[in-house]
Amino acid sequence: MNKQIKLKINDNKVQRICKDTELRKLVSYIGDINLTISSNRLDNLIKSIIGQLLSPKSANTIYQRLILISGEITTESLASLSDESLKEIGISRQKISYIRNLVFALNTNRVNLNKLDKLDNNEVIATLTQIKGIGKWTAEMFLIFSLGRMNVLSVGDIGLQRACKWLYKETDGAECLINKSTNWEPYFSVASLYLWESVNRGLIKNFNSIDDVI
Numbered sequence: 001m002n003k004q005i006k007l008k009i010n011d012n013k014v015q016r017i018c019k020d021t022e023l024r025k026l027v028s029y030i031g032d033i034n035l036t037i038s039s040n041r042l043d044n045l046i047k048s049i050i051g052q053l054l055s056p057k058s059a060n061t062i063y064q065r066l067i068l069i070s071g072e073i074t075t076e077s078l079a080s081l082s083d084e085s086l087k088e089i090g091i092s093r094q095k096i097s098y099i100r101n102l103v104f105a106l107n108t109n110r111v112n113l114n115k116l117d118k119l120d121n122n123e124v125i126a127t128l129t130q131i132k133g134i135g136k137w138t139a140e141m142f143l144i145f146s147l148g149r150m151n152v153l154s155v156g157d158i159g160l161q162r163a164c165k166w167l168y169k170e171t172d173g174a175e176c177l178i179n180k181s182t183n184w185e186p187y188f189s190v191a192s193l194y195l196w197e198s199v200n201r202g203l204i205k206n207f208n209s210i211d212d213v214i
Helices: 012-017 021-030 041-051 056-070 075-079 083-088 093-107 113-118 121-128 136-145 158-168 173-183 188-200
Strands: 003-007 033-037
Touching: 012 021, 012 188, 021 158, 021 188, 033 136, 033 188, 041 056, 041 093, 041 113, 041 136, 075 093, 083 093, 113 121, 121 136, 158 173, 158 188
Parallel strands: none
Antiparallel strands: 003 033
């Protein structure tokens, strides 16, 4: 069963990132927010692999198709599916090979997802990225949504870059994240959840600035 971590606006973690004036405006508008921790760590990684270079809507459509043909996401269920059946639901040959690489690494105990809790962030990233097809971004998403780490900043995440540019009226998203994140330490993940939510709610698309929203 997935775990919900409710982050309330009066919590210490949220108040810490509210030292940032612009982010405080966004937090005030959005209010409490939930972080869902996936109980199926393999499932979380498969979602990330499928989602590489795809819109959230397209990725979710393909993922739902995978659930239909496999049932619960396990190494056994994935190994039983042919490449052709995976291709038919929209998974590219390259991503199929990534899924195979991950299943092989788990089945041969090269990587044990249940032992990653004991490692620090850099060690988790190093462990996961040794599997071809799992890059730094995927490992960072795993840190947040499988391990519940609160101190992760994915500078390469396109959604975060878009949100940061919008919120602070900057032109370079990655540079914006690096510069502004000094105000969020050590709760980068919390700030990221609010920035992602500004994308999910269409604020970036429909408003020129956070001041137009509030």
